[in-house]
Amino acid sequence: MHRSIPAWITCGALLLALAGSSTAAEKVTILFVGAEAGPAWKGAEQGIIEANILGRFTGQGYELKRSSASAVPKGAAAVIVAAGGPAAAGISDRVDGAVVNVTDGSDSLRKRCRANLFHTIPSDRMRADALAQWRRNSESQNNHVRAWHPDFVKFAARDLNNRYRKTHGEAMDDEAWAAWAAVKTITEAVTRGQTTDPIAIARYLREELEFDGQKGAPHSFRDTGQLRQPLLIVEDGKLVAEAPVRGVADPDDLDTLGLAACP
Template identity: 25%
Template sequence: MIDRIARSWLCIAGLLLAGAVQAGTLTLGVVERANDPRLAPEHLASGYLGHPGGPIRDGVEVALKESKFSLDAAGLGWKLAVETPSNVAEAREAAKRLQKAGAQALVADLPADELLALAQATQLPVFNVGEAADALRQQHCGPNMFHVLPSERMRADAMAQFLASRRWMRILLLHGPSGDDKARLAVVQSSAQRHGLKLAAVRPFELSTDPRKRQAGNALLLTSGVDYDVVWVVDSDGEFARSLPYRASLPRPVVGDAGLVALAWAPYFERYGAPQLAHRFERAAHRPMLDNDWAAWMAAKTVVQAALSRPQSALSVDALNAEALDGFKGVRVSYRAWDRQLRQPLLLTDGQGVIAMAPAEGVMHPANVLDTLGADAAEGLCKTPH
């Protein structure tokens, strides 16, 4: 009996590209940011749309508890091993410790450079649930990295499809001064062009206590002197964006990082069994389920399904890419073979309800309409996962 269990778990080790496995225990490594400024009380109190509301371990734990019956039936227990690196070197060491501790996969919410270091230091599959940068799916993709959180390109495509479907074609594009804002600005401009939207103007903003820069943060001045159908704001920090709705010089909607935002999840989504998932999470974590929480939950569900569905045979990367999963968003979701991004519908929300879903109605694709969000196979720059 012990030999059979050991052989079964060796198969699961191959299935998940893992190292040594403790028989009878599914071990997930959870890697979170040390002293995460996004989780500071004053930041959480502002309720920035698209920003995390708590640690990702909450989503992982909910997923594993939901799977308890299936895991018990398979004779498997589970445990979490949590690491909180604060720099690239610590991320590498965290990966090595988790692999040595018998983790079969890592669920990570780290900045891009630390995430890359984590993935490069191990052969374990690493599920990215906190970083949307497209470069991680393209130039810097890795053979063991899976992306559950939507990319910036996916979010921009979702919003651009929605605007095109409403015939809101002229955009006033406002962007912040940070490096993240500039990179995301280029993505938005590309998506707008791809969907036939016109840029009425592109204007930078800056929040500063310097009186000489006060006009650079004045919403009324920034939105004056040009005609447009919608204001699209790119603000990774969120502080300027949250003050923009209803302050533009024209009575126009705001989208992007405030007003209407494209996200993986919203706690008030009312279709496809989503309320039940949201309620289970809120009961367990005592807070609403947000974007990163859903991504962490989905990552853990991916690992559990892989461990349960093919216990007697090793699962290749291609097979894992082909796994169909239930994300409570109306369709089965799966990982793209060319960049290991989870293809999924996105929710367009104003923070109080879900206004629409993307892909927009009427959008077509020769294979899978979900692949209209983000880099498609023919344009992907990632070569490693194939």
């Protein structure tokens, strides 16, 4: 004899399911292609630690999984690539979600303007532009440009440097920062975009992201997939300035560094 399920049972089951979903963390997997011992891996690990502090409040559990470049499984929220530009470009052809290059600065990669390929490491031209701005005021030729510096303290950079040192017992470098930023931007997309769908994450990164990279100005992605960001000038081994360089360029106009838009 068929009897309909009493309403209170349905209701109760639904409530239980809801209660369950609010306590069990939703798993978010970020894939990592590259060497496990390198700074990029360590930066990504730092990002995961921080993502899970956020996830504790928002109901996600983040995990970082290594993958080979040739066999990237489907279903991950996003892929971080620390294995060079060709590998990143190749993977971006094969997956629908966001692929974030965290080590390769080549401008040819940016010029490709792939919808799902992102770069948190600064492009070579961004560094060259920053240096050109700085050299208009400096006599010294002994200078170079960094995405990050362990002596950087402003804008709570001190706090990120301390957290990283506490986790890994070493100083945070450019690639570590770029991979940390990759995880954090993906986390932002999941949390603010309220999605774990890889395509929606990639769309959020491109269209809506305003990211606090602990370098002051909010960072966002250009059409080229490059993350807009201030850069740091190091002269004679010391951190001396930020770019865009004040007095030479508008310090708020991050597009004075590198290719601003797709060709």
